[in-house]
Amino acid sequence: MDATFTIRVNGNEHRLTTDPDRPLLDVLREDLHLNGTHYGCGAGDCGACSVLVDGKRIFSCSTAINEVAEVAGTEAAGQSITTIEGLSNGAKLHPVQQAFLDEGAFQCGYCTPGMIVAATALLKEKPSPSDAEIIEGMNGNICRCCGYARMISAIRRAAEQNGGAK
Amino acid sequence: MNTPISDPLGNPTSTGQVEDEPESGEQTQLNRRQFLQSLGAGLLLAVIVPVDALAQERPPRGSGPNRTANEATLAARLHINEHGRITVMTGKVEGGQGARAQIAQAVAEELRVSPEMIDVIMADTALTPDDGGTHGSQTTPRTIPAVRRAASAARDLLLSAAAAKLGVALGELEARNGQIVNVANVRIKQELTYGQIATDVANSKAFTASPSRDIQISAVADWKVLGTSVPHPNARALVTGRHFYPSDYGGPLVLHGAVLRPPAYRAKLKSVDLEPAKNTPDVASVVRDGDFVGVAARTSLAARRAIESLEKSAEWDTTAVVPANTTNVYDHLRQNVRGGADAIKNPYADELTRSTASLRSEYRVAYIQHAPMEPRAAVAHFDGDRLTVWTGTQHPFDVRNELVRALNIDSPDKVRVIVPDFGGGFGGKHSGEVAIEAARLARAAGYAVRLVWTRAEEFAWAYFRPAGVMLAEANLAEDGSIDSWFYRNINSGNSGIASPYRAARNNTQFVQSEAPLRQGSYRALAATANHFARESFIDELAVLAKDDPLNFRLKHLGDERMIAVLRAAAEKGGYAATRLLKSVGTGVGIACGTEKGSFVAACAKVQIAPDGKSFRVTHICQTYECGKIMNPANCLSQVQGGLIMGLGGALYEEVEFDAGVIKNGNFTDYRVPRIADLPTMDIHLLDRPDLPSVGAGETPIIAIAPAIANAIYHATGKRIRQMPIRLDPA
Numbered sequence: 001m002d003a004t005f006t007i008r009v010n011g012n013e014h015r016l017t018t019d020p021d022r023p024l025l026d027v028l029r030e031d032l033h034l035n036g037t038h039y040g041c042g043a044g045d046c047g048a049c050s051v052l053v054d055g056k057r058i059f060s061c062s063t064a065i066n067e068v069a070e071v072a073g074t075e076a077a078g079q080s081i082t083t084i085e086g087l088s089n090g091a092k093l094h095p096v097q098q099a100f101l102d103e104g105a106f107q108c109g110y111c112t113p114g115m116i117v118a119a120t121a122l123l124k125e126k127p128s129p130s131d132a133e134i135i136e137g138m139n140g141n142i143c144r145c146c147g148y149a150r151m152i153s154a155i156r157r158a159a160e161q162n163g164g165a166k
Numbered sequence: 167m168n169t170p171i172s173d174p175l176g177n178p179t180s181t182g183q184v185e186d187e188p189e190s191g192e193q194t195q196l197n198r199r200q201f202l203q204s205l206g207a208g209l210l211l212a213v214i215v216p217v218d219a220l221a222q223e224r225p226p227r228g229s230g231p232n233r234t235a236n237e238a239t240l241a242a243r244l245h246i247n248e249h250g251r252i253t254v255m256t257g258k259v260e261g262g263q264g265a266r267a268q269i270a271q272a273v274a275e276e277l278r279v280s281p282e283m284i285d286v287i288m289a290d291t292a293l294t295p296d297d298g299g300t301h302g303s304q305t306t307p308r309t310i311p312a313v314r315r316a317a318s319a320a321r322d323l324l325l326s327a328a329a330a331k332l333g334v335a336l337g338e339l340e341a342r343n344g345q346i347v348n349v350a351n352v353r354i355k356q357e358l359t360y361g362q363i364a365t366d367v368a369n370s371k372a373f374t375a376s377p378s379r380d381i382q383i384s385a386v387a388d389w390k391v392l393g394t395s396v397p398h399p400n401a402r403a404l405v406t407g408r409h410f411y412p413s414d415y416g417g418p419l420v421l422h423g424a425v426l427r428p429p430a431y432r433a434k435l436k437s438v439d440l441e442p443a444k445n446t447p448d449v450a451s452v453v454r455d456g457d458f459v460g461v462a463a464r465t466s467l468a469a470r471r472a473i474e475s476l477e478k479s480a481e482w483d484t485t486a487v488v489p490a491n492t493t494n495v496y497d498h499l500r501q502n503v504r505g506g507a508d509a510i511k512n513p514y515a516d517e518l519t520r521s522t523a524s525l526r527s528e529y530r531v532a533y534i535q536h537a538p539m540e541p542r543a544a545v546a547h548f549d550g551d552r553l554t555v556w557t558g559t560q561h562p563f564d565v566r567n568e569l570v571r572a573l574n575i576d577s578p579d580k581v582r583v584i585v586p587d588f589g590g591g592f593g594g595k596h597s598g599e600v601a602i603e604a605a606r607l608a609r610a611a612g613y614a615v616r617l618v619w620t621r622a623e624e625f626a627w628a629y630f631r632p633a634g635v636m637l638a639e640a641n642l643a644e645d646g647s648i649d650s651w652f653y654r655n656i657n658s659g660n661s662g663i664a665s666p667y668r669a670a671r672n673n674t675q676f677v678q679s680e681a682p683l684r685q686g687s688y689r690a691l692a693a694t695a696n697h698f699a700r701e702s703f704i705d706e707l708a709v710l711a712k713d714d715p716l717n718f719r720l721k722h723l724g725d726e727r728m729i730a731v732l733r734a735a736a737e738k739g740g741y742a743a744t745r746l747l748k749s750v751g752t753g754v755g756i757a758c759g760t761e762k763g764s765f766v767a768a769c770a771k772v773q774i775a776p777d778g779k780s781f782r783v784t785h786i787c788q789t790y791e792c793g794k795i796m797n798p799a800n801c802l803s804q805v806q807g808g809l810i811m812g813l814g815g816a817l818y819e820e821v822e823f824d825a826g827v828i829k830n831g832n833f834t835d836y837r838v839p840r841i842a843d844l845p846t847m848d849i850h851l852l853d854r855p856d857l858p859s860v861g862a863g864e865t866p867i868i869a870i871a872p873a874i875a876n877a878i879y880h881a882t883g884k885r886i887r888q889m890p891i892r893l894d895p896a
Contacts, residue, residue: 018465019447019448019465019467019468021467022465022467023467026465026466026467029414030422030465030466033417033418034407035407035410035411035414036406036407036408037407038411038413038539038540038589039413039541039618040539040540040621040833041621041832041833042620042621042622043621043832043833043834045621045832045833045834046539046621046833048539083407084406084407085406085407085408087406088406093402093405093406097405097406098405100405101401101402101405104395104397104398104401104799104803106262106398106401106404106405107262107263107264107590107803107807108261108262108538108539108540108587108588108589108590109262109398109400109404109405109409109587109589110262110411110538110539110540110588110589110590111539111589112404112405113405113407116405134841135841135842135844136842138841139840139841139842141840141841142539142833142838142840143539143841144536144537144538144539144590144592144811144838145262145539145590145803145807145811146806146807146808146809146810146811146813146814146839147803147806147807148810148839148840148841148844149806149844149847150803150806151841152841152844
């Protein structure tokens with residue numbers, strides 16, 4: 001049965017009536033047309049669908065809409081969702097985005113939004129991560145072009161510029 | 167950036183510079199005239215470059231794919247608008263390999279402008295010439311020279327037009343920075359912008375040229391843009407999530423599709439009850455056409471639920487299913503070899519028997535999957551009887567033809583295939599199945615449909631890199647040279663099969679077999695299998711000859727380029743010292759190879775776990791040479807990425823299957839390289855300005871597996887003849 005939800009994404013509230021089992025990823029892409037969050041596996045195995053929920057990285061492909069939205073007529077409070085589109089401030093890129101851009105840390109770029117979101121969450125928790133912490137924090141994200149070396153450089157660069165510390 | 171060009175669904179075009187939200191466009195099929203209007207006033211050039219004029223740029227060796235009719239000539243279309251912005255139209259696609267930047271560089275170089283002045287429109291069958299697909303590392307050695315000649319012809323045209331306009335001799339003018347400038351007489355400032363000339367010339371007519379054979383392209387020593395690390399033109403859109411991949415098209419104007427899949431490869435649909443799907447909430451359309459059954463729904467969850475309802479009643483004929491599985495597939499391939507036992511019989515068998523130093527080995531590579539991060543995806547939209555499809559494919563024009571046939575459309579002109587920069591191909595996106603499926607669903611629904619394959623579908627229903635059995639047999643003469651060399655590749659393919667090692671007699675062939683799974687192309691295709699087998703076997707022969715593997719190779723190699731990469735990898739990878747000071751549980755191995763005209767060598771170090779059951783690759787030094795490097799940063803990305811992708815096939819990747827059913831079709835059970843798998847990498851690009859540039863997207867993948875297998879032998883004395891390489895198969 002469809003239910004009515006209020007979902008807060010990138011600071012905007014959206015009200016929609018839909019199937020409560022739908023993955024957050026599908027709602028972002030199919031209803032809100034926020035295409036920067038990508039489908040990769042549907043099972044939380046690859047990180048392409050990463051978004052921030054109250055600052056923490058989650059896999060939107062395996063999170064149902066009713067887990068993160070405010071459900072009309074219930075106590076369930078909505079959480080604040082940030083997608084790749086919400087990271088930059090107008091024309092000014094988020095420091096992690098800027099670091100990925102400066103390092104050219106992408107090939108096809110399909111995994112890149114998920115990588116940037118995951119790195120943003122990582123740097124928020126650990127503003128100056130060691131290489132081991134970068135690897136641990138990013139191992140849930142697959143880049144099939146295997147451009148990992150540049151990603152590590154980009155995250156180091158963002159950390160040096162204190163990108164995630166704010 | 168230039169104004170976004172409208173298309174039937176109001177999406178941005180594939181210039182890759184998607185910065186703004188898409189503007190809503192007209193709901194009409196775009197024709198070329200409208201398109202040119204949208205580019206603004208200016209000059210359009212269609213330049214035909216005969217392929218034989220490019221002969222000197224062709225790689226001296228290597229087995230590229232067969233040339234199609236479309237490739238007999240390479241056309242390049244250029245447009246210069248009134249502001250001097252240059253648009254180049256190419257049938258090539260961008261799937262992360264860096265073609266877009268390199269094509270922009272090629273035009274910028276010859277037209278003497280900065281690459282920011284170039285917009286590249288790629289792979290749109292309504293706008294771009296048919297360049298015969300993007301595969302086999304052909305963009306660098308074939309497309310780039312054609313584009314450079316076209317741009318060079320454009321520069322000549324601009325110079326001639328300016329000379330006429332200014333009333334000066336051609337020799338007094340020079341093209342620089344988007345202007346034609348009188349350089350002979352610097353006291354009077356005499357110059358015309360490209361925009362001024364283009365609008366002037368365009369008053370007469372669009373220009374079609376076949377440049378003369380001796381058209382001048384810039385010498386490497388004069389390069390200003392080529393040879394530099396020009397970034398990905400749509401880099402900013404990639405980091406902001408604003409780039410539109412094929413699976414992003416359609417916006418609010420699409421239904422979401424899903425397709426009923428057989429339980430096993432080669433199973434045929436006998437019957438299915440469509441009613442439950444039709445009754446699923448939010449389902450707009452259910453269609454069956456022969457074996458094809460699909461639905462279109464308001465959400466993709468509704469579409470998947472409708473398919474689940476069909477799976478309950480579907481009955482399948484499984485008599486054609488091949489009963490092979492992960493374990494017995496190698497016996498299956500051997501037993502079903504085309505031509506029977508004779509096809510794999512060594513004509514030098516007697517020599518082997520008589521010789522005191524002979525060797526026979528068999529190597530195996532598993533079926534693996536490309537698993538690009540963006541699964542196959544297409545958005546299909548009918549406007550009357552005209553069809554537009556956005557899809558991620560390496561062959562836009564072939565996919566257009568596939569659509570024409572599959573949907574019985576009476577003319578290819580009624581089908582437009584647009585390939586936005588897509589999320590990875592690796593040789594896996596040559597075909598148009600998802601485009602056809604989306605188009606069938608769109609036709610049935612009377613509405614645009616977006617179809618994105620699930621990861622499980624991508625693992626099970628996309629074609630695989632073929633498994634193979636490689637037979638290698640040789641004997642050594644008294645002096646340690648190779649007397650006879652016999653080699654068969656069963657099923658996996660021909661690429662990279664030719665041995666670079668001198669042998670008095672050589673009999674090398676690829677033979678086909680009966681494939682239990684659907685198989686096709688892959689990054690470097692069989693060059694990986696053939697190099698794994700050959701570079702392992704040559705190591706075994708070195709042991710037989712009681713020689714050092716590096717020495718033995720060097721004695722039998724002739725090609726100076728191969729020798730150069732091999733020596734460099736050994737030197738920079740610390741090969742000799744590690745051989746000499748070998749400590750318990752460590753080993754070093756080396757391997758080299760060539761494919762598609764470029765050369766690679768790898769020196770790998772491994773550490774064996776104390777229990778002897780597992781190992782770690784601790785260090786890889788890889789040297790790579792692809793002639794003159796056109797974009798060093800992109801080349802390095804390709805070499806790093808290829809190396810690590812090769813590590814996946816070397817150590818982890820194997821499709822598990824049984825009787826046509828894929829058993830590990832997800833990223834938990836099918837392990838691809840992750841960031842934690844990254845070994846210490848030491849990569850050296852050997853730039854050769856004296857040699858023509860060749861593609862770098864494939865060859866860096868081929869040397870890593872044999873280098874690791876050889877290092878394991880050095881560490882343990884155990885020879886692993888199977889990819890993925892496992893010390894303890896159980």
